[in-house]
Amino acid sequence: MFKNLKNDMPASIVVFFVALPLCLGIALASGAPLFSGLIAGIIGGIVVGALSGSHIGVSGPAAGLAAIVLVAIGDLGGYENFLVAVVLGGVIQLLFGILKAGVIGYYFPSSVIKGMLTGIGIIIILKQIPHFFGYDSDPEGDFAFFQIDGQNTFSEILNSINYITPGSAIIAIIGLAILIFWEKVLSKKAKIFQLIQGPLVAVVIGILFYVFTKGTSFLGIPGENLVSVPIPENIDSFFGQFSFPNFGVITNSDIWITAFTIALVASLETLLCVEATDKLDPEKRVTPTNRELLAQGTGNIFSGLIGGLPITQVIVRSSANIQSGGKTKLSAIIHGFLLLISVILIPRLLNMIPLSVLAAILFMVGYKLAKPALFKKMYKLGWKQFVPFAVTVAGIVFTDLLTGIGLGLGVGVVVILLKSYQNSHFLHIEDKSNGKHKIKMTLAEEVTFFNKGAILKELDSLPRDTYLELDLMKTRYLDYDIIEILEDFSHIAKERNIDIKLVSKRGVEENPTSFIKFFRTRPKSSISLS
Structure with missing residues (x-):
C-alpha cells in the first residue's frame, strides 16, 4: 500500500480540502453541531477507510441524509437521543453485511449509475456558482433542488448576481485558472507538478490573497466567505465539543424506526457510490x-x-480522490488524519481559506463527472441507454439524489419490460404454398406473462388461410398465461382456417386436437421444455 504514497499523499490533500467545507456544511444543513460533521469525516477517513475493501472510495457525512437527520433531531427530542439511532443504524448495517445484502448494488443498470455520476457533477457545479462569486448564504451540503430556506438551485444562482463579493470572485477566477493550467500544461512538463497538485497551490494562493487584502474595502474577503472551523481555546473546550448518546431512550420505537431508516438509506447510497466509484477507477478494481x-x-x-x-x-470525495491520482485506501486514511490534525493544530489557518477557491476546485470535479462528451456517447448507444441516463440526471438535478436514482431505475425497468415484450418471439413469413400463407413463429428461450401482449397481437393479426409453424425448440420455460393464449387461439384457428404445426423437443404436432392436448398434459403453472 505504501509504494503508492507519492500518488496517495497529494490526492489525500485534495480530498481533505474538498471534505473540510462539506463536513461543516452538511452538519449545518442537518441542524447538528458543526463539530459533528468533522467527527464523521475523521471516522469516515480513518476507521471506515482502514476497514473498507474499496481502494479509492472516501467516506464521510453525506448530503443525502441531511434532511433525515434534520427532522429526526427534532422528532427524537435532541441530538443526544438522535445519536442512539446512529449507533443502532450502524449495528443494522453490520447485520446487512453479515446477511450479504451488498449484492443489491449490482442490480442497478449502468445507464442509471452513469446518470447518477453526471447528475452529481452538474449539481456540484450549480451549487458552487454562488460560492464562486462570494454568495455564501447556504451551506455547502445543501444538495437538494428545493432548499431548506425556501430557495431552489437556480434562484440561488440568480441571487448571487446581486451579492457578488469582488475579492472572492477574483481569487476564484485565479484559482480556476491555476487548476486548468496545472492540469493541462504543467503536470505534463515535470514530475514535480504531478507531486504538488494544483488544488493545493490554489488554496495556498487563496490564503495569501486573503492575508494581503485583509482590511481593504474592495478586494477584502469577509469572514462569512471563509471556511469556518470551530476553534477550541484549550484542551477542555476541545473535548467539550464531543456529544454522547443517551441510551436511556433505546426502548423508544421512534429511535428504532429512525435507526432502520438511516441504515437503509446510508447502505443504499453507499452501494450506489461503490458501483459508481468502481466504474471511475482507472484500474477497474471491484x-x-x-x-x-x-x-x-x-x-x-x-x-x-x-x-x-x-x-x-x-461520490464527491471519491471522485476527487480518483481525479487527483489516488491509488489505494491510504489516501482516504491520510485525509482522515489531516482532518483530525487540522482541527486540533491549525484551525485558525484553515479559517483563512476562501470558500470561493474551494468552489473552483469543485468546479473541476463536477466538470470531470459531467463532461459533454458523455452525453454524446450515451446518445449514440441508443434510446434504451440514453433515456434512463437522462431521466436520472434530470431527477437528481431537480429533486434529490435518491429520488433521481429511483426515477432512473423505474424508467430502466420499463425499458426492460418493453424489450421483453418485443423480443418474446420471432415472426418469419415465407412464400405462399398451396394458397396459404406459410408463417413460422419462433418463441424465445423464456416466455412469461410480460410477453402476452406481443404474442396475442401477432396471433390475432394472422390472416385467414394461414399455415402456422410454432417453433418451441429453443424454449425452456413457458408461462401458463402464454399456454392459455395458445389454447384459446387453437379454437379460433379452426374458424379462420389456420393450420397449426407445433415443433418442440417432444416432437411435431400437426392438428389442433393434438396441439391442445400437448398443453393440457403440462403442469398448470407453467411448462419446462428442457
Whole structure:
C-alpha cells in the first residue's frame, strides 16, 4: 500500500480540502453541531477507510441524509437521543453485511449509475456558482433542488448576481485558472507538478490573497466567505465539543424506526457510490460490497458514540480522490488524519481559506463527472441507454439524489419490460404454398406473462388461410398465461382456417386436437421444455 504514497499523499490533500467545507456544511444543513460533521469525516477517513475493501472510495457525512437527520433531531427530542439511532443504524448495517445484502448494488443498470455520476457533477457545479462569486448564504451540503430556506438551485444562482463579493470572485477566477493550467500544461512538463497538485497551490494562493487584502474595502474577503472551523481555546473546550448518546431512550420505537431508516438509506447510497466509484477507477478494481457494509456499520457505531453524523461513502470525495491520482485506501486514511490534525493544530489557518477557491476546485470535479462528451456517447448507444441516463440526471438535478436514482431505475425497468415484450418471439413469413400463407413463429428461450401482449397481437393479426409453424425448440420455460393464449387461439384457428404445426423437443404436432392436448398434459403453472 505504501509504494503508492507519492500518488496517495497529494490526492489525500485534495480530498481533505474538498471534505473540510462539506463536513461543516452538511452538519449545518442537518441542524447538528458543526463539530459533528468533522467527527464523521475523521471516522469516515480513518476507521471506515482502514476497514473498507474499496481502494479509492472516501467516506464521510453525506448530503443525502441531511434532511433525515434534520427532522429526526427534532422528532427524537435532541441530538443526544438522535445519536442512539446512529449507533443502532450502524449495528443494522453490520447485520446487512453479515446477511450479504451488498449484492443489491449490482442490480442497478449502468445507464442509471452513469446518470447518477453526471447528475452529481452538474449539481456540484450549480451549487458552487454562488460560492464562486462570494454568495455564501447556504451551506455547502445543501444538495437538494428545493432548499431548506425556501430557495431552489437556480434562484440561488440568480441571487448571487446581486451579492457578488469582488475579492472572492477574483481569487476564484485565479484559482480556476491555476487548476486548468496545472492540469493541462504543467503536470505534463515535470514530475514535480504531478507531486504538488494544483488544488493545493490554489488554496495556498487563496490564503495569501486573503492575508494581503485583509482590511481593504474592495478586494477584502469577509469572514462569512471563509471556511469556518470551530476553534477550541484549550484542551477542555476541545473535548467539550464531543456529544454522547443517551441510551436511556433505546426502548423508544421512534429511535428504532429512525435507526432502520438511516441504515437503509446510508447502505443504499453507499452501494450506489461503490458501483459508481468502481466504474471511475482507472484500474477497474471491484469493491467487496458486503465488506463495505460491515465497514460502514462499524464507522457509524464509532461516529454515533462520540457525537458524529451518519456516514456513507461519498461520490464527491471519491471522485476527487480518483481525479487527483489516488491509488489505494491510504489516501482516504491520510485525509482522515489531516482532518483530525487540522482541527486540533491549525484551525485558525484553515479559517483563512476562501470558500470561493474551494468552489473552483469543485468546479473541476463536477466538470470531470459531467463532461459533454458523455452525453454524446450515451446518445449514440441508443434510446434504451440514453433515456434512463437522462431521466436520472434530470431527477437528481431537480429533486434529490435518491429520488433521481429511483426515477432512473423505474424508467430502466420499463425499458426492460418493453424489450421483453418485443423480443418474446420471432415472426418469419415465407412464400405462399398451396394458397396459404406459410408463417413460422419462433418463441424465445423464456416466455412469461410480460410477453402476452406481443404474442396475442401477432396471433390475432394472422390472416385467414394461414399455415402456422410454432417453433418451441429453443424454449425452456413457458408461462401458463402464454399456454392459455395458445389454447384459446387453437379454437379460433379452426374458424379462420389456420393450420397449426407445433415443433418442440417432444416432437411435431400437426392438428389442433393434438396441439391442445400437448398443453393440457403440462403442469398448470407453467411448462419446462428442457
